[in-house]
Amino acid sequence: MDMNAIEIHDLAKSFNGSPVLDEINFKVRKGEIFGYLGPNGSGKTTTMRIMLGLLKPSSGRALILGEEPDEHNGSIRSRIGVLLENNGLYERLSAYQNLLYYARLYGVPEPDRVEKIERLLEFAGLSDRRNEKTGRFSTGMKRKLGLARAMINDPEILFLDEPTSGLDPESRMLVRDLILRLSEEGGMTVFLNTHDLSEVEKVCSNAAILEGGRIRVCDTIVGLKRSHDTPVLEITLVDTEYAVRTLDILTSQDHACDCERDDRRVTVTLDDESPSTVLAMLVTNGIAAEEVKNVTKSLEAVYLDIVKRRREHE
Ligand SMILES: Nc1ncnc2c1ncn2[C@@H]1O[C@H](COP(=O)(O)OP(=O)(O)O)[C@@H](O)[C@H]1O
Numbered sequence: 199m200d201m202n203a204i205e206i207h208d209l210a211k212s213f214n215g216s217p218v219l220d221e222i223n224f225k226v227r228k229g230e231i232f233g234y235l236g237p238n239g240s241g242k243t244t245t246m247r248i249m250l251g252l253l254k255p256s257s258g259r260a261l262i263l264g265e266e267p268d269e270h271n272g273s274i275r276s277r278i279g280v281l282l283e284n285n286g287l288y289e290r291l292s293a294y295q296n297l298l299y300y301a302r303l304y305g306v307p308e309p310d311r312v313e314k315i316e317r318l319l320e321f322a323g324l325s326d327r328r329n330e331k332t333g334r335f336s337t338g339m340k341r342k343l344g345l346a347r348a349m350i351n352d353p354e355i356l357f358l359d360e361p362t363s364g365l366d367p368e369s370r371m372l373v374r375d376l377i378l379r380l381s382e383e384g385g386m387t388v389f390l391n392t393h394d395l396s397e398v399e400k401v402c403s404n405a406a407i408l409e410g411g412r413i414r415v416c417d418t419i420v421g422l423k424r425s426h427d428t429p430v431l432e433i434t435l436v437d438t439e440y441a442v443r444t445l446d447i448l449t450s451q452d453h454a455c456d457c458e459r460d461d462r463r464v465t466v467t468l469d470d471e472s473p474s475t476v477l478a479m480l481v482t483n484g485i486a487a488e489e490v491k492n493v494t495k496s497l498e499a500v501y502l503d504i505v506k507r508r509r510e511h512e
């Protein structure tokens with residue numbers, strides 16, 4: 199059985215001769231929550247539109263559930279759910295009527311409709327607002343209903359374009375919870391565009407970082423952190439004077455560690471040295487630390503490293 203929900207092969211896209219995407223390759227396995235991470239304008243929506251068959255690539259191809267996407271290919275359309283920047287809701291219809299409309303559109307068998315709509319309203323936390331016109335809903339409510347709407351056909355893959363952008367922190371958390379529940383309870387594959395690193399860290403199992411039209415890295419979140427994460431030792435000294443001496447010792451010709459000082463704290467980026475070597479240097483010089491911590495960098499630091507490193511090489 200094919201375990202890949204999505205395969206992208208050598209995809210490129212230019213608009214009026216200006217390249218936006220180049221040599222894009224990645225695979226998304228079934229059941230993954232895949233974060234497609236990149237700054238604004240990096241080409242996330244363009245990639246998604248190609249995957250949905252709404253846009254033709256300049257070269258290369260996308261395979262969705264083993265097939266080439268085509269806007270008119272009903273067999274794929276019935277197996278995926280899509281939530282783009284707009285929620286696809288009719289503002290003059292109530293929450294219930296919106297879901298009913300989509301249930302009919304997607305050919306949900308009539309005997310199943312009511313139960314399914316009830317379940318989705320419950321899922322979105324909107325059961326008691328079912329009869330209100332969605333035009334009066336808050337942005338967060340619309341987004342949750344939009345997500346429920348995208349689920350009407352029990353999709354195998356859910357495509358989400360920046361699902362939490364523009365939401366307040368509470369709604370953002372609720373929508374993230376819904377996405378996690380879908381994957382945990384339903385084993386659904388989710389492809390999620392976002393420029394928000396903390397979102398990827400909280401929600402995704404895997405991620406690709408898109409920058410300058412190319413995929414810079416693609417890995418599990420754990421793998422991303424491990425391979426790009428240089429451990430850092432954070433040493434707090436009893437006073438500033440000790441911290442200054444510590445910095446002098448560690449950056450002296452003999453040691454040449456990569457260090458920074460902030461008041462009483464010295465952070466050492468460990469390239470080849472082990473924490474014990476660093477501490478031994480201090481002990482030899484009669485310096486006692488008040489506190490020593492191993493810190494791992496956040497995904498944000500990893501991302502900035504990748505982007506910075508690339509700019510330095512160009
Ligand atoms: N239909 C289009 N015609 C011309 N340029 C476009 C079109 N769609 C997107 N672009 C350009 O492609 C780049 C990537 O856009 P987009 O995929 O929307 O990025 P993202 O979703 O990551 O913010 C941008 O520079 C944008 O202006």
Ligand SMILES: [Mg+2]
Nearest residue numbers: 242243244359
């Ligand atoms: Mg976009």
